[in-house]
Amino acid sequence: MDVFRQLKQFYWPEKKLLFVSIFCLAVATGLGLVYPNLLRYLIDDVISKKNFGLVPKLSLFVVGVVSLKGMFQFFHGLSGGRLGNRVAFHMRNALYEKLQYLSFQYYDQARTGDLMSRLTADLEQIRQFIGFGFAQLLNVMFMLIFGTAMMFSINWKLALLTMISMPFLAYTAIRFEGKIHPAFRQVRQSLSTMTTAVQENITGVRTVKSFAREPHEVDKFSLRNETYRSMNIQTSSIWAKYFPIMEILANLSVIILLGAGGYMVINNTITLGELVACFSLIWYIISPMWGLGFHINNFTNTKASGEKILDVLHQYLHVKDQPNAAALNDSEVKGHVRFENVTFAYPEKQPALYNFSVDAPPGSVIGLLGSTGSGKSTVISLLMRAYNVKDGKITLDGKDVRSLQVKSVRDQIATVFQETFLFSSTIRNNIAYGQKDATMEEIVRAAKFAKAHDFIMELPEGYDTVVGERGLGLSGGQKQRISIARALLKDPKILILDDATSAVDMETEHEIQAGFGEVMKGRTTFIIAHRISSLKHADEIIVLDEGRVVQRGTHEELLQQEGLYRQTYNIQYADQPREQSGAGEAAAAAYEPALKADKHVSSLERRLAH
């Protein structure tokens, strides 16, 4: 019940609909009770007494009752449907909003499938229960109470006799539901495993074919198909076993009723009309008993779904605005970033970053180099306030980022990630994602800087071409250029390029970087790269290894030192006696003998080399 109390905020505003729906169903059920009494009247007072003149009136009365019952059922359906859908609508919105604000820490552990099922299956369960299930549960009680009371009022002895088999029927119905429910769950589970196999197979068809694993995939699918089949057969067996038992138990009470009732009619203890009325009423008792297990299960399932939804709604937001968090005035932000002795560990892990410090004045370019897992992305995650720094501090224009509004900080930053995500929309919308009011001119300008304009213009519908999930497929490099345009359009004070040019060829990278040179002016830029060519122009290059800074300096300074940077350079430029172009040329030439001396190449360096 606690779950329903906590969900009250969603259904209580719709209480009118809830009451109307319950009231209409109760009236419709109550009107149903008129039939047995009509039958009794028809037999005892019309047919037996040969008052046939009453038949037309009675018929009209039946028509009236049926119409009224139909009308109340209609209003029950209407209000129940509205109620369920409105509640589900509010909950869906609340859930979606919460999902938007949940922290990175939550998503590190969340499973997409699980979240999707909360948003769909669990919400649907609640919609059905609040819209109809709850009213039906109450209705079952109404039917039982009204039906039993009426039977007892006709003849309590006959009613008691008839009820003998009811506890057995109720027990069997509950047991049946107890068995069929897990069986259905397994059927659903095996169906989902089977569809996952199909989905994966279609998505990964290239991998399957390139490894010639079609027979393996066929076998894998057959196995899952087999499980699905046996689960279905198991379910049918339960059904086949329990249904006749329930049928027999239900009919046992009918047999008792007809036997004992017939005897009473012969003995004139009850009238024939009363027996027929009881015969009609018995179904008012049997059908709730029959559905008892289903209703109990429906209730517990809804409770479980409600718990899962509340679990998301009550999730703690790890990163949120502190009370009195200040908002930055966009026009006054300079973009001076400082990390001061930052040590950070992901939950239940060794620190990913130790004592990290950097001073990035407005407009400076900081390069981060290091092997996989050395902590480069962690640096920028912390800057974006994806996680809270507890040890050390990060400041923006001298203000601790924890004292600023999260949105306000993120508004100053644009990131180009290594893995580009494009929404299923037009290229224009994808570029303008962070800047909804951007003009077409601005979008084109950003695309030109990102060297995306030319290939976009070659697409059938140019900037209106739909890309992403259901749209046109783009190459990795093309996607990356769109995401660079998206970041540039935002015109941020801080630009983060997380291996942003890894998917483009060297020549395009050079072209994009030439463009960057211009757009990076006046912005503080953090470049993460594996290629030295991507960050050699940085004002300061920081080399990380297992979360620790092992070297720092400019390209030229680092080339003079023995260490990871020069070894990486050595590997990446192994086939070239000197760089073909760029600022490092002179340094490279000057330190060539030293480079050649660096013969030992560790596995770490190999990983660094692309």
Ligand SMILES: Nc1ncnc2c1ncn2[C@@H]1O[C@H](COP(=O)(O)OP(=O)(O)OP(=O)(O)O)[C@@H](O)[C@H]1O
């Ligand atoms: N979300 C996370 N949750 C837990 N541990 C993480 C998370 N992200 C990174 N780590 C761990 O933190 C360490 C640093 O990872 P990080 O992603 O910062 O490295 P990186 O240098 O950016 O690597 P790459 O070059 O592969 O992107 C690694 O040991 C990694 O396993």
